[in-house]
Amino acid sequence: MSDDGAPLGGRTVVITGASSGIGASVALEATRRGARVAIVARRAERLAEVLAGCTAIADRQHVMVAADLSDLDAIDGLADQLRTALDGRIDVVINNAGVPKRRRTDELTPGDVEDVMAINYFSPVRLTLALLPGMLERGDGDIVNVSSMGVHSVAFGVSAYSATKAALEMFTEGLFVELATTGVRAHLFVPGTTLSEFSTDKPGNNAPFPTDPASASTSDEVAVALLDCIGTDSFRSFTGEREAATAASREADVNTWLERMRSVLSKRDR
Numbered sequence: 001m002s003d004d005g006a007p008l009g010g011r012t013v014v015i016t017g018a019s020s021g022i023g024a025s026v027a028l029e030a031t032r033r034g035a036r037v038a039i040v041a042r043r044a045e046r047l048a049e050v051l052a053g054c055t056a057i058a059d060r061q062h063v064m065v066a067a068d069l070s071d072l073d074a075i076d077g078l079a080d081q082l083r084t085a086l087d088g089r090i091d092v093v094i095n096n097a098g099v100p101k102r103r104r105t106d107e108l109t110p111g112d113v114e115d116v117m118a119i120n121y122f123s124p125v126r127l128t129l130a131l132l133p134g135m136l137e138r139g140d141g142d143i144v145n146v147s148s149m150g151v152h153s154v155a156f157g158v159s160a161y162s163a164t165k166a167a168l169e170m171f172t173e174g175l176f177v178e179l180a181t182t183g184v185r186a187h188l189f190v191p192g193t194t195l196s197e198f199s200t201d202k203p204g205n206n207a208p209f210p211t212d213p214a215s216a217s218t219s220d221e222v223a224v225a226l227l228d229c230i231g232t233d234s235f236r237s238f239t240g241e242r243e244a245a246t247a248a249s250r251e252a253d254v255n256t257w258l259e260r261m262r263s264v265l266s267k268r269d270r
């Protein structure tokens with residue numbers, strides 16, 4: 001928690017996957033809330049646009065680092081680069097970077113599974129492990145790992161993707177429990193359907209699922225909900241009540257839920 005008691009005022013926040021969509025909106029909203037941000041993504045030109053937007057809101061010497069998070073062996077170096085650029089202090093890490101994998105299980109290749117696991121699970125875990133010692137030394141910090149409703153609804157056509165997020169959820173749960181007395185807080189954030197680039201056509205993916213804009217959230221709405229968990233003792237939060245209710249319904253009786261979903265989706269898939 002910052003010295004002035006505000007969850008983000010005066011704090012330094014690292015955000016991955018920040019060149020577009022949820023990550024870009026989180027960077028801008030965090031800046032509005034008083035944070036200094038360090039944004040990380042692969043696309044340097046897009047990242048520079050987000051950096052300029054943050055600086056226009058408040059010039060706090062924000063930082064951008066262009067990095068390919070699928071290069072797992074380079075993550076320790078990325079952590080060193082961030083520490084150097086931020087004078088050794090990182091208060092919040094938001095592991096938002098991820099790639100979709102819309103492909104049915106019977107069409108998946110081993111390479112598909114390994115590639116999506118590398119960036120959606122191994123990458124945030126390795127960055128967390130690299131930055132956690134500094135938080136533990138100070139006795140303060142927040143780690144936010146971004147999951148997916150694919151874990152809390154049904155993994156139809158996205159089994160490999162949902163599996164990466166399920167793994168990240170259990171890692172985050174371990175952090176939450178094990179860090180209880182350290183002053184470092186772990187949070188799991190679960191966005192619902194979001195109107196962003198993530199849900200558009202991507203190479204190596206089946207066509208995106210039809211999206212009803214009325215039942216989807218904007219990246220800006222998701223960013224507000226995500227940042228609200230920081231500084232709290234809450235483990236899991238969702239974009240809104242709709243997503244939380246869906247997860248609760250599934251968890252109440254997963255067998256009945258999946259039987260119902262299998263019946264509905266089988267008819268649609270004919």
